[in-house]
Amino acid sequence: MKDDDLDNLEQQVEREMQLLRHLPPAEPDAACVARVQAAVERETIGVRRKRRNLTVLRSALGLAAALALAVLLTNRSLPTAAPDGGSPEATIAEWAAAWDESSTRVGELLADGLVSGSPAGTSTEQMLDDVLESLDRSLSQLEAL
Amino acid sequence: MDKAGLDELLERARRRDPAALANLVERFSSRVFGLLFRLTGRRDVAEDLLQETFLRVVREIERYEHTGKFESWLFRIAANLVRDRARSLGRRGEAASLDAGWGDEEVRPAARPADTGDPLGRLVQRELGDRLSAGLGRLSDAEREIILLRHYAELPFREIADLLGIPLGTALARAHRALQHLRAELADAD
Numbered sequence: 388m389k390d391d392d393l394d395n396l397e398q399q400v401e402r403e404m405q406l407l408r409h410l411p412p413a414e415p416d417a418a419c420v421a422r423v424q425a426a427v428e429r430e431t432i433g434v435r436r437k438r439r440n441l442t443v444l445r446s447a448l449g450l451a452a453a454l455a456l457a458v459l460l461t462n463r464s465l466p467t468a469a470p471d472g473g474s475p476e477a478t479i480a481e482w483a484a485a486w487d488e489s490s491t492r493v494g495e496l497l498a499d500g501l502v503s504g505s506p507a508g509t510s511t512e513q514m515l516d517d518v519l520e521s522l523d524r525s526l527s528q529l530e531a532l
Numbered sequence: 533m534d535k536a537g538l539d540e541l542l543e544r545a546r547r548r549d550p551a552a553l554a555n556l557v558e559r560f561s562s563r564v565f566g567l568l569f570r571l572t573g574r575r576d577v578a579e580d581l582l583q584e585t586f587l588r589v590v591r592e593i594e595r596y597e598h599t600g601k602f603e604s605w606l607f608r609i610a611a612n613l614v615r616d617r618a619r620s621l622g623r624r625g626e627a628a629s630l631d632a633g634w635g636d637e638e639v640r641p642a643a644r645p646a647d648t649g650d651p652l653g654r655l656v657q658r659e660l661g662d663r664l665s666a667g668l669g670r671l672s673d674a675e676r677e678i679i680l681l682r683h684y685a686e687l688p689f690r691e692i693a694d695l696l697g698i699p700l701g702t703a704l705a706r707a708h709r710a711l712q713h714l715r716a717e718l719a720d721a722d
Binding site for chain 1: 548550553554557558561562565566569570578579582583586587589590591657658660661662664665668679682683689700701704705707708711714715
């Protein structure tokens, strides 16, 4: 169908649609709208709680993974040289410092109420993402050894 | 509400601000309910689906990218819920067609247009409205869906075609056919 034909058909259909102006309105009653709003509020609270729990779970999994790797590392013999040319001891020390910092920040965040159920704002989530990124970096350093 | 107001409301809703989400319900529930009621023909089902529509909004609004087509997104959710229900009923063999309950339920008198002061005019208006309601129930599901989306969602046919995943020409032809059928129904009733 050509564009002109489509335009003409559209105009014709739009004119014909005026017929539906005579359709009686079908409105939800006030009680129904109130019920929907209450359900929406409950769902909002539920979704926010799930997201918060997921965030805490992510951080806990990150910690567990880091711990597992650290334990594995202590049971392995160290290579004679780190990939970046530095000494393995220095790299380990650098990682350990990053790990300490990450752990401390996660601990602070948890103590600040993430677990106890206070609303997690964007800034708090951002802080947690930073911590997880920091953990990821620490783990990357470990993997490179 | 102007576009800027809606943008701001949607931004707050995306952050799951309860007041913003309640405001969306307030703002859109009439039109969404109208679509659901006219598509299903049943007030109780329309009420359930209205609630489910807005619960989906809460769950999925983070994934909605606002490009000025919120209504298209919202009414797509509502229309899909009606289709899902029809499929579910079909699987259970309860009613293959959406129009099983059509004509059984009266639109509340309070919801009818305000009195014009002209008794004959009111009677004619009411008669026409009732015939239209009944005629809609006798259209095919696809025909009814397209003209009700145009009427309640107030979307241009181009967006409705996108929403339904069909070419614009098909959407227009289907709407034209639906309206012809409606007119024929009204003429037959005379």
